Amino acid sequence: AGIDTRPVFPDVKPGYLREMIPDSAPQEPDSWDDVCADIERVIMPGVTFWHSPHFHAYFPTANSYPALLGDMLSGAIGCIGFSWASSPACTELETVVLDWLGKMLQLPECFLAGTEGEGGGVIQGTASEATLVALLAARSKAVQKLKTEHPDMSDHDIMGKLVIYTSDQAHSSVERAAMLGAVRCRQLQTDEDLMLRGAVLQAAIEEDKTQGLFPFFLVATLGTTPSCAFDNLLELGPMCQEQALWLHVDAAYAGSAFICPEYRPLLNGVEFADSFNFNAHKWMRVNFDCSAMWVRNRADIVDAFNVDPIYLKHDNQGLVTDYRHWQIPLGRRFRSLKLWFVLRMFGVKGLQDHIRKQISLAKEFEVLVRSDERFEVTAKVIMGLVCFRLKGSNEINEQLLKKINEGRKIHLVPSQVHGTYFLRFAICAATTTSQDVTFAWEIIKQLAAEVLQGDSDGKQGNPQ
Numbered sequence: 001a002g003i004d005t006r007p008v009f010p011d012v013k014p015g016y017l018r019e020m021i022p023d024s025a026p027q028e029p030d031s032w033d034d035v036c037a038d039i040e041r042v043i044m045p046g047v048t049f050w051h052s053p054h055f056h057a058y059f060p061t062a063n064s065y066p067a068l069l070g071d072m073l074s075g076a077i078g079c080i081g082f083s084w085a086s087s088p089a090c091t092e093l094e095t096v097v098l099d100w101l102g103k104m105l106q107l108p109e110c111f112l113a114g115t116e117g118e119g120g121g122v123i124q125g126t127a128s129e130a131t132l133v134a135l136l137a138a139r140s141k142a143v144q145k146l147k148t149e150h151p152d153m154s155d156h157d158i159m160g161k162l163v164i165y166t167s168d169q170a171h172s173s174v175e176r177a178a179m180l181g182a183v184r185c186r187q188l189q190t191d192e193d194l195m196l197r198g199a200v201l202q203a204a205i206e207e208d209k210t211q212g213l214f215p216f217f218l219v220a221t222l223g224t225t226p227s228c229a230f231d232n233l234l235e236l237g238p239m240c241q242e243q244a245l246w247l248h249v250d251a252a253y254a255g256s257a258f259i260c261p262e263y264r265p266l267l268n269g270v271e272f273a274d275s276f277n278f279n280a281h282k283w284m285r286v287n288f289d290c291s292a293m294w295v296r297n298r299a300d301i302v303d304a305f306n307v308d309p310i311y312l313k314h315d316n317q318g319l320v321t322d323y324r325h326w327q328i329p330l331g332r333r334f335r336s337l338k339l340w341f342v343l344r345m346f347g348v349k350g351l352q353d354h355i356r357k358q359i360s361l362a363k364e365f366e367v368l369v370r371s372d373e374r375f376e377v378t379a380k381v382i383m384g385l386v387c388f389r390l391k392g393s394n395e396i397n398e399q400l401l402k403k404i405n406e407g408r409k410i411h412l413v414p415s416q417v418h419g420t421y422f423l424r425f426a427i428c429a430a431t432t433t434s435q436d437v438t439f440a441w442e443i444i445k446q447l448a449a450e451v452l453q454g455d456s457d458g459k460q461g462n463p464q
Contacts, residue, residue: 004431007408008054012046048411053429053436057413059225059253060358060384060428064285066345070338071287080331082324087334091321094123094336097343101280101292104259104348108271111294113321121294122326123335127252128173129328130277130293133301135164135177135217138246138274140304142216145244159183163208164217167196167231169224169417171250184213194227194379194417196220198235205243217246220273222266223254226415226424227379227387230254230266237272249276252291254383256283257359260352266382274300283358283384284351285430286342290335301326358384358427361437365425368441374448378420384427387415390448394421399454403447410440 020042050061081090098121099112113120124130139162146158162183166174167190178185186208188200205215218240220231233249240247249270255278257263270276274296281290295301302325323332346354362384369375369388379387389397394416401414401423412423425440 003049003052004054006044006049006052008049008052009405009408009411010046010048011408017042017046051429051431052411053432054410054440055428056425056440057411057428058424059282059426060430061288062281062283062285063287063430064342064346066341067285067287067338070341074334074337077334079334081334082331083322090332090334090336091323093334093340094323095120095321097336097340098122098292098294100343101339102294105255105267106258106264107276107294110296111276113298118298119294119296120298120321121292122323123332123339124277124291124293125289126173126291127171127250127277127279128176130275130291131173131219131248131250132177132180133293133326133328134219134246134248134275134277134295135181135183137295137301137304138217138248139181139183141246141300142214146214158214161212161214163213163215164219165201165204165215165245166219167194167221167224169194169196169226169229170219170221171225171252174219174250183217190229190231194224194229196231196236198232198239201236201239205239205245215243215245217248219248219250222249222251223383225253226417228254228383228385229379230382233267233269233272237269241272246274247272249273251276251278253279253282253385255292256280256351257355257383259284259348260355280339280342283355284342285346285354286339290339292339298326354430355384358432361427361432361434362386362425364434365427365437365441368437372445374452378417378422386425387422388425389420389422390451394419396451397421397423399451400444400448403451404444407443407447409443 021038049055051063079087079090081087083091095113099114102112102121110117111119111121124133142162143155143158147153147155150158159182163186164178164183165186165188168187169190170187175185175187186204188196188204190196201218208215218236220233220236222230222233237247251258251267254266258267275293277291277293279291280286281288306325362381365386366377366381369377369386374390375388376391377386377388390400397414398421401412404410404412412425414421415424416422
């Protein structure tokens with residue numbers, strides 16, 4: 001059966017799979033026919049189909065034939081590209097293709113490696129990794145600077161006073177990065193547009209400095225997970241520069257859209273950033289994992305991560321990039337192949353068309369929601385996400401989502417901002433059409449009527 005005819009969300013209970021396969025590996029080889037049959041029997045019943053046109057949860061995860069072929073070639077070549085010498089093409093293609101991508105985004109020249117630049121790009125596994133790498137590099141730089149300014153303080157004493165900032169809408173991975181980096185994290189209040197503003201950051205920095213703390217790092221988000229809100233980079237950037245904070249910009253979802261000239265202004269202020277990241281594997285037709293990260297000064301990262309045992313040294317060391325110094329793990333796959341294939345086979349125009357189409361589908365859904373007086377849109381629709389809810393209590397909306405997902409015809413997830421619970425409708429699959437959007441809306445309307453009828457019946461049966 002095609003992906004569009006399968007239930008988008010599986011109807012299985014935890015532990016279902018263990019009962020369907022033996023409790024130990026076979027001593028003798030199985031036949032390919034048996035393995036293939038078990039894909040349908042064992043695996044498919046437990047798959048959530050992220051590439052179904054009826055999947056509208058989270059954010060998209062990208063896919064395309066060129067990307068899959070690039071990944072297959074990467075697996076076939078099978079190199080472990082921790083250094084230039086371990087496979088020169090693996091390193092050099094990544095450097096060049098990240099420059100391509102940086103130019104598509106119109107990133108400032110300082111973020112491009114070129115042939116003599118001090119910055120450059122690297123492919124991380126996820127935006128969470130990119131945030132952690134940036135934080136650890138910033139922490140290393142801050143500790144060295146503070147040791148010079150406070151020679152009487154130990155590394156341990158300095159670490160205990162470090163503090164980072166992000167907004168109350170930022171992804172949980174920022175808080176997690178702070179936890180792993182053993183530093184304090186302050187989540188600052190956003191305004192009515194769920195945007196972090198410069199004045200709020202300034203007040204937090206002044207407050208913390210008076211308490212003897214050392215602010216050193218800010219994560220600004222462009223396209224938050226709950227509602228696709230955008231922090232005010234043009235206010236935050238100069239503040240970070242003035243206060244010597246490392247500014248990391250997380251545009252995990254929205255970043256792909258900045259290749260379209262009409263959305264590029266949303267990235268204005270990136271010229272103040274020390275690092276920038278977005279997930280090409282979310283919206284740019286490149287399958288997971290491919291999280292593009294750029295740094296203004298690669299020495300900041302290399303200095304923080306550089307450990308050089310003799311068995312990893314090579315003749316061209318210091319003259320070329322060794323990406324093991326840019327990441328948490330040592331080994332790395334040849335991920336730039338799939339990005340290279342996608343950029344060449346779609347072209348910039350093809351990728352722009354894809355993003356514009358998905359945003360237009362979100363706008364279509366927004367029109368449908370606004371045409372029904374029972375519903376309200378809870379956040380401005382800027383990208384391919386529509387946040388909406390039934391007017392009324394959080395409980396009614398929880399019931400609606402439960403009915404939607406139990407039906408398994410479409411799949412959504414909720415969010416909650418400032419105590420208000422709402423549903424998120426994301427345009428995810430590359431194959432999603434206007435008909436799929438209408439199909440989803442008809443289901444939502446029908447189930448909303450059932451929920452409201454039940455609520456009305458309940459109130460009549462229990463008069464106050």
